[in-house]
Amino acid sequence: MKKSLVLLSILLAGLVGPASNAQTNPLWHEQKVKNYLPHMTVPEVRELLTKSDMVIIPVAALEQHGLHLPIGTDYLNGVERAKLVAQKTDILVAPVLLVGQSPFHLDFPGTISLKAETIVQVHLEAVQSLLRHGFKRFLILNAHGGNRAICTYLVDRINQETAGIAVEVGEAIAAFRKTVPAPATPAKTTANATEKVNIRAKVFDRHAGVGETSSSLYLTPNLVQMDRAETAKLTMPKHMDAMVPEVLDGDPATLLVFLAEGLKAKETGKKTSAAEMSTTGVWGIGDLTTASSEKGRIETERFVEAAVAFIEKWKALRPKN
Template sequence: MFQMSSRINTLLLAALVAASSVRAQTNPLWHEEKVKNFLPHMTWPEVQDLLTRTDMVIIPVASLEEHGPQAPIGTDFLSGVEEAKLIAQKTDVLVAPILLPGISPYHMEFPGTITISHDTAQRVYFEAVQSLIHHGFRRILFVNAHTGNQYLTAYVADRINQETPAIALELHTATQGGQAGGPSTRATPLPFDRHAGVGETSSAMYLIPSLVDLSKAGKNDLTLPDHLNRALPQVNLGDRVASQVFLAEALKPKDTGKHTSTREMTATGVWSERDTREATAGRGRAATDSFVNAAVAFIEKWKAIRPLAPLAERQQR
């Protein structure tokens, strides 16, 4: 009896040792699945093969910055990459993330935010695009995931258009039919809801659900400079002029003296009048689907208008 149980114990021990050594051979934190057309997951032969089918590459333009107490610092980077992956699954183009941080100086009073200069960022994106052009990519579709990057993205796109054989544009702007730059007037005001608000938190709940903790969300108060506070009702009605001048002045670093850094305008880091607990994954999914579908339709039409040139013409070796 004693002998038998000791043998069973020995066998059990051997099995446990074997199991744990199998586990120890791969990283227990790694849970990513290989995603089609996502450059960091691909091998070079897969990129070479993709180049025979497309010359298009989506580049998310990201940021690393506070997103309130409920959403992660990486919200814009991660969400932009996820949107780009969803588009690429439907229309067979490359997704190439280049940078994590972006233009976020006005969030610097919240710990964790990282900001870089326009000049540094534009150089990195431009030089990365030069590499992609070298390999045969010719159409660059930026997906700007952070409003603070809008002029950076426009500048890099124009540099590409003026200085290289490639063509570049920004997909949110492109899919709005050239009507970017302001909402249209409405009869009933919509409550103000922008950075890390109900809209953005909803998108994060759909795109990166395990990283959003809605139990940390709550009511938000705006502490705007007086003249911006007076303009807010017109902004909420979608008045174009009020919205343009409001957004041009708001979200600027503390040392500009404008009193519009995020921390000066909100204690939580959520630039919204709404209670962020109203965010839902369903709302995020609807917003994401609408952008993804518009982007796919745009890309398909561009492919039809300008068919792919042979790879030999695009790759000079």
């Protein structure tokens, strides 16, 4: 082709381009993501099946996340983490449900909650479909604290009742998580004091707090409204308040008892639902303005690295048939 013709076709493409774009959905901004089931074609699923029999299924939630994070935080963050893992090692990402078990958030509008039995049943039926196509190994990724027991039970049901083999991701990758390099300890800080700070952050940063806000700032930045973020005022029944010092001292029995009672549905009468304990729905005492995409990036990369390391180990231990 002559140079002038090439130039002309580039000019024409430029003119035609915007006109044809205007005919497509202006709200559609998603990019096709590799190994993400909703974006894939049948030939792409077939092709993946020649390389991998593994599926990662985020078990999510649709629930209030304070004044600044979206209702879909757990769903979105779980799916985004799973997608990041699937870019580094071939594995199918198959979200099944947006909703999880969140009865203790129901006093905030927007929260939807399903019974544990329903969630397990829906995921078991989804696993049966995937088994039929040749997928065999399942990584159940719990994206919401309230689904913990559900995920354990789901993994056991898959292992006991189907041809599939399942693990829970948090449990699977625990040994692969690199320990965070210890920050330079100030002269007067004892190991015990550092431990207390860690426990405090863990116990009182459970929902929509600094940790989750940081994750969202990294994973879904344009959905976070930091200008609306408000540090919550937490209140709890007197006997639970009395447990706090021992919880912060790291006493495992006290922590167990504290969490067994904390954050439960209003109907239980425990007076520990999110709305009864927190002014904003956030279950955290940290200053939300200290959340950052950088903290979220570090946490996400640690997770992805550990998950990939586990998956590679599993592939080596038991190669695909």
